[in-house]
Amino acid sequence: MRKFMRRHVLQWAxxxxxxxxxxxxxxxxxxxxxxxxxxxxxxxxxxxxxGVTTIPNYELWVKxxxxxxxxxxxxxxxxxxxxxEYDDRSASDEVVRAVERLATQDNVDFILPPWGTGFNLAxxxxxxxxxxxxxxxxxxxxxxxxxxxxxxxxxxxxxxxKDYAEALAKVIGxxxxxxxxxxxxxxxxxxxxxxxxxxxxxxxxxxxxxxxxVLDKTYPLGTSDFATLINDAKGSEAxxxxxxxxxxxxxxxxxxxxxxxxxxxxxxxxxxxxxxIYEKVAGTDITGVMGIGGVNASDPKIADYFQRHTDxxxxxxxxxxSAITYASLQMLQQAIERVGVDREAVAEELSTGTFETIxxxxxxxxxxxxxxxxxxxxxDGKFAAIAPAENExxxxxxxxxxxxxx
Amino acid sequence: MFFSTLLFGLVLGGTYALVALxxxxxxxxxxxxxxxxxDLLIAAAFLTMLGFTSYSVLPPIAMLLIVPLGxxxxxxxxxxxxxxxxxRAENRAALExxxxxxxFGLLFVMQGVMLLIFGGNIFGYSWLDxxxxxxxxxxxxxxxxxxxLAILLALGxxxxxxxxxxxxxxxxxxxxPESAPLVGINVxxxxxxxxxxxxxxxxxxxxxxxMIQTFTATSGTALTLKALVIVIMxxxxxxxxxxxxxxxxxxxxxxxxxxxxxxLTLAATYGIFLLVLLIRPNGLFGxxxx
Numbered sequence: 001m002r003k004f005m006r007r008h009v010l011q012w013a014x015x016x017x018x019x020x021x022x023x024x025x026x027x028x029x030x031x032x033x034x035x036x037x038x039x040x041x042x043x044x045x046x047x048x049x050x051g052v053t054t055i056p057n058y059e060l061w062v063k064x065x066x067x068x069x070x071x072x073x074x075x076x077x078x079x080x081x082x083x084x085e086y087d088d089r090s091a092s093d094e095v096v097r098a099v100e101r102l103a104t105q106d107n108v109d110f111i112l113p114p115w116g117t118g119f120n121l122a123x124x125x126x127x128x129x130x131x132x133x134x135x136x137x138x139x140x141x142x143x144x145x146x147x148x149x150x151x152x153x154x155x156x157x158x159x160x161x162k163d164y165a166e167a168l169a170k171v172i173g174x175x176x177x178x179x180x181x182x183x184x185x186x187x188x189x190x191x192x193x194x195x196x197x198x199x200x201x202x203x204x205x206x207x208x209x210x211x212x213x214v215l216d217k218t219y220p221l222g223t224s225d226f227a228t229l230i231n232d233a234k235g236s237e238a239x240x241x242x243x244x245x246x247x248x249x250x251x252x253x254x255x256x257x258x259x260x261x262x263x264x265x266x267x268x269x270x271x272x273x274x275x276x277i278y279e280k281v282a283g284t285d286i287t288g289v290m291g292i293g294g295v296n297a298s299d300p301k302i303a304d305y306f307q308r309h310t311d312x313x314x315x316x317x318x319x320x321x322s323a324i325t326y327a328s329l330q331m332l333q334q335a336i337e338r339v340g341v342d343r344e345a346v347a348e349e350l351s352t353g354t355f356e357t358i359x360x361x362x363x364x365x366x367x368x369x370x371x372x373x374x375x376x377x378x379x380d381g382k383f384a385a386i387a388p389a390e391n392e393x394x395x396x397x398x399x400x401x402x403x404x405x406x
Numbered sequence: 407m408f409f410s411t412l413l414f415g416l417v418l419g420g421t422y423a424l425v426a427l428x429x430x431x432x433x434x435x436x437x438x439x440x441x442x443x444x445d446l447l448i449a450a451a452f453l454t455m456l457g458f459t460s461y462s463v464l465p466p467i468a469m470l471l472i473v474p475l476g477x478x479x480x481x482x483x484x485x486x487x488x489x490x491x492x493x494r495a496e497n498r499a500a501l502e503x504x505x506x507x508x509x510f511g512l513l514f515v516m517q518g519v520m521l522l523i524f525g526g527n528i529f530g531y532s533w534l535d536x537x538x539x540x541x542x543x544x545x546x547x548x549x550x551x552x553x554x555l556a557i558l559l560a561l562g563x564x565x566x567x568x569x570x571x572x573x574x575x576x577x578x579x580x581x582x583p584e585s586a587p588l589v590g591i592n593v594x595x596x597x598x599x600x601x602x603x604x605x606x607x608x609x610x611x612x613x614x615x616x617m618i619q620t621f622t623a624t625s626g627t628a629l630t631l632k633a634l635v636i637v638i639m640x641x642x643x644x645x646x647x648x649x650x651x652x653x654x655x656x657x658x659x660x661x662x663x664x665x666x667x668x669x670l671t672l673a674a675t676y677g678i679f680l681l682v683l684l685i686r687p688n689g690l691f692g693x694x695x696x
Contacts, residue, residue, distance in 0.1 A: 043521060048622045051526025191669055219668040222628060224619060225656075227414040227545075228663040235407075247528055251620045259537040259546040272528070280459075281530040281620055315527075 033082035034071050034341055036062070037108035039098030040115050044090025048247060050115035052275055053138055053321045056313035058083075058112060061329040063312060072337040088114055092122040099123045103130040109341045110332065117141055118193065124151050133347040135328045138321050140164070140194065142201070148367035153347040157324050157369040161197035164292055166205045167374030167387040171290075172240055172266055173209030174389075175399045181265045186215035186238035188229055188253075190246050194271065198244040214238050223249060226256040233262065239400075240266035247272030251281045254289070258282070258404045265400030266290065274320040274376060274383045286378045288401030293320025294376020294385030296393030305358045319376060319383035324369065327357035410543040411664040412657065417545055419656025420553030423649045424614055425629055426636035427559055428607030432480075434643015435580045435600035437501055438488055441509040443608055444629030445516040450476060450612025451621050452524060458531050465533060469613045473606045480605020484598045487512070492597070513627070520623035530620035548617040555614055559607065560649040567645065576600055580643045635675070639682050641689030651690060654678065 038058060041050040062081050065071055070080035084106050088095035095114050102108045111132045113120050120136040127134040128151040135155050141147070142160030176183035185206060189199035195218070206213055215236040219229060230253060233241055241264045243253055250272035257267065272278060273291025282289070295302050302323060309317040309326075317323065332346070334355045339345035354363045359371065373385035377397055384395035425447065432440045450472050457463035491508055495501035534551065537544040567573035578586040579596045586593050615621070615629075636655060640647030655675055662674040682690060 047526030047624055048528045217668050220672040225418045228660045229668055248620050255535055260544050277528050281532055283532045
């Protein structure tokens with residue numbers, strides 16, 4: 001179906017250019033679409049993450065641009081976006097193949113990144129070799145500074161595990177200094193890439209912040225029942241619970257904590273806390289739950305983006321990487337507007353330019369986005385950013401977290 | 407600590423057993439290794455969620471509709487897709503390979519359709535999430551409900567199989583498929599019923615699963631695998647065996663998590679599985695020789 005459509009469009013484009021050259025007009029060049037390709041996980045284990053954060057934003061952005069007449073060019077003309085899309089089936093060899101195909105067979109002008117740290121790392125050398133800028137948005141890696149140097153046209157938008165762990169340690173450390181918590185932490189982590197990165201960064205960070213880790217356990221990927229783990233944490237007399245978890249586990253642990261009436265002063269769960277589904281799964285009783293990410297809850301630009309996303313995708317965006325994904329596309333759009341579809345020049349512009357996005361005035365530092373929110377907390381139905389506390393738009397954390405209603 | 411861990415294990419084992427009951431019927435009696443089993447379960451979970459979130463239909467009410475739907479769907483599936491394979495197969499091994507290939511394809515069709523309709527998102531809802539106090543241990547009401555359902559269905563089906571005429575036919579087809587026609591049993595018909603009954607069980611499992619856990623359109627494969635481990639451990643086609651194997655796995659997991667290390671739960675599960683395969687290759691409750 002998709003292939004057929006693409007062929008159809010290609011034929012149409014071919015016909016159009018033939019007609020144009022026969023007629024001797026030069027107008028066809030202006031109306032020719034800008035081809036933008038991407039390979040994301042539409043099926044397989046990564047489909048959930050891509051379906052929440054990446055795909056709806058790509059679709060929303062293309063819709064927004066095309067409804068406004070297309071991408072603006074430096075000469076003032078407008079060109080619509082034509083999308084070529086592949087499913088990487090959650091396999092990194094597949095995403096590499098698809099990117100190669102997008103560049104060499106489909107000859108797209110730009111390639112948008114896949115979802116996830118692993119997939120972005122998998123295509124980074126290839127993107128570099130093919131000369132495409134890579135907006136690695138959904139990549140959490142402490143090595144971002146190194147990668148940005150190695151692959152000059154790569155851009156890293158989501159920080160590293162260390163950033164998140166240290167910011168969390170500071171939130172709890174500050175609460176301890178203010179006498180709100182004792183600072184005894186029970187921490188659990190999933191034995192997989194993300195969980196390992198964060199727990200390794202968190203152990204020294206917690207110690208630095210003067211926190212005492214009273215329980216430190218890992219659990220395997222795919223664990224479905226957390227009653228035992230939560231019971232352990234409850235028995236440990238910790239007044240802070242921290243889980244570096246993946247979405248299904250995040251939901252499972254929240255439910256288990258509610259059932260066990262486990263009410264620590266700090267309740268922090270990992271990826272998935274910022275997803276709109278969190279509220280549905282956990283019930284409305286989630287004020288005070290902390291997690292990764294967060295948005296400036298009082299910013300009208302963010303509120304407007306949430307509304308447009310809801311209208312377009314039928315659900316609100318997640319409050320961590322969604323807004324950043326959309327902002328990265330706005331940056332690409334503005335870079336093209338300034339320098340055209342020249343990939344080299346666009347990469348240079350992304351690296352040095354300043355952009356007006358839904359995050360406000362946005363500028364990369366050493367090819368990395370650093371104006372990020374590291375810790376968020378559910379407050380009044382919004383996942384509000386609470387750290388770094390000194391940044392404009394940060395909300396005041398609610399500590400201790402109100403008890404679960406039971 | 408010991409008692410609460412035991413209870414958690416029983417409850418977890420109940421959901422495992424619930425997921426495996428249908429597969430043991432399909433594989434044990436109809437001889438169809440249904441790789442799309444978990445996807446049927448997830449389809450039922452989606453229907454339950456839709457009913458609950460869009461039309462406020464409570465899951466137990468939804469079950470009254472979804473279970474017969476699972477039966478009819480599986481019956482038709484057997485009639486139009488699997489029966490030709492059964493007729494063509496020269497022996498059991500050939501049928502096994504054919505059915506694995508056919509249901510492997512079916513798995514992708516079902517996942518594809520669900521992805522098309524629901525997208526790759528994570529789904530879930532909150533119903534009966536409150537805790538009940540059971541001898542001083544707090545347990546989620548919906549998990550307790552799933553446990554009760556597993557025991558009821560396993561025992562109910564066991565009674566059907568051991569006490570009714572249809573059950574007798576089911577047993578005959580399961581144990582001596584080549585001799586069953588000699589005593590007037592329509593093997594094909596009985597196999598179709600068994601397969602459909604398995605589908606109904608999968609649907610029941612899916613309804614219960616949706617109350618307890620979040621899921622995506624592609625969660626089915628992991629469920630099929632888990633169910634397969636339980637079916638083989640309990641003895642293929644053995645209903646009380648599946649129940650016991652489910653409990654054994656659940657209790658092992660919670661005890662390992664509580665007293666050794668939560669990181670070793672998976673290792674323990676497959677360790678036990680291996681042990682059972684080595685010592686009793688036909689499963690905990692399987693007959694010594696087929």
